[in-house]
Amino acid sequence: MTRHVVAKAEEIQAGTCKIVTVKGREIGIFKVGDDFYGLINRCPHQGAPLCRGEIVSRLVAPTPGDYRLTRPGEMIRCPWHCWEYDIRTGQSLCDPNSVHARAFDVAVEPGKTLVEGPFVAESVQVTVEESYLVVTM
């Protein structure tokens, strides 16, 4: 397992996603509120670039007509067949027990710590002043 510096923390605004490549694999890095999450950019259904889908909310209705918007901005909808996934966990809504997209932890690390320990930063220039997003893989 290696720590990969994938982006500067300030590059990704809340409610957006940046697609990075780690060990040849595309990963979408999402910022939801103040937190960062990583999801493989590949839909478990038929392989669509999942993280290029729309970031959506979870629409629920305990009973028909009783509409509630929940978890705003916490779901990603696949651009091909619109299956929905929880950005935090990769779990699908349609079949949560067997269909999920692989999720990765994203840590925020100050440049100061990073310059000390071993890490890979293929395309990110690390300086001590800034904070960085780190995926371990």
Add this chain to the structure above:
Amino acid sequence: MADPSGDSPTDHHLTGAIDCDVHPAVPTTRALLPYFDDYWREHVLRRGLERENFEPSSYPVNAPINGRPDWHLPSGPPGSSLQALQSHLLDRLRPSRAICNVIHGAQVMLSEDLSAAFCRALNNWIKAEWLDRDPRLRASIVVPPHSAELAVEEIERIAPDHRFVQVQLLAMAELPLGRRQNWPIYKAAEAHGLPIGIHAGSSFRHPPSALGWPSYYLEDYVSQAQGFQAALNSLVSEGVFVKFPDLKVVLIESGVTWLPASLWRLDKTWRGVRAEVPWLEQQPTETVRKHVRLTMQPFDAPPTEKQLQTLLEQLGSDRMLLFSSDYPHWHFDGDDALPSGLSAELIQKICVDNPLETYPRLKDPALKETT
């Protein structure tokens, strides 16, 4: 259940079964006259309606399929004699119960009030001339399906008699069955522990095929499966089973083999459009398995027993099928009312356990049986 090898009236393998679909027929409209109130009897006579027989045009009495040759009567339409039902079916196959579903033009009349008046007369008639005369008989409540208000009134009037075990609708009505205008019917049915029996048939407000009017009975009869698919899709999509979690629906004479493929498509499509119907949290198939039952005649069985096994596996539940003879319609000869190739265990479920689970009123210990 008795020895399945025997076929004499005393030890047939259907002895003790619950027959979930038999069709008493109104001999003539005149026979209903005592069962109208004064106002509507006068109305019927003034309009000469007692000279009409109001048989639904899908089921003309003379079509061979609508009356097995050895169940024809010397006079009157097949199914119109209690004595004949007893000797052809009740005393021969010896089911413990048989549920009477009256199919009559009352259910498709354009005037809601006339429809309601005829339905009241039909329910009074079935009670007095059939239920009161044979303790093995049960019945569905016939309602005017195009007026939820009048349908609920009739359910409330009849429901205290627990020999009525179901509310009967047709698959193809003015509106898709799931629409909210119909919900008061489901609410009343659920409250009284009455499943909704959806019988094949159309009120012909729309063509029975999505393409338009068919030319032949062949098309009409085969299109019934489309009508059932659409009715089921409507009930599921509109969230009827979420709104009424204790409601059961029985598809009567729907055939069975179309169901697995239809459900695969429903599940698959739901995955992508789930957000549009957010009340459907579960795969639609799960909902259908829980709430929907199907009667077994006519059973559009595949050609071989092996294929039948595959189909049963695809249904994914041994709780969904209910035994029915569909008396007096002609779907089988002799006493072979069940397709061959079913295990003894499954026959027990289909004939007894599943009907008892579907129709809670069949278990009613407080039921006073009138003979």
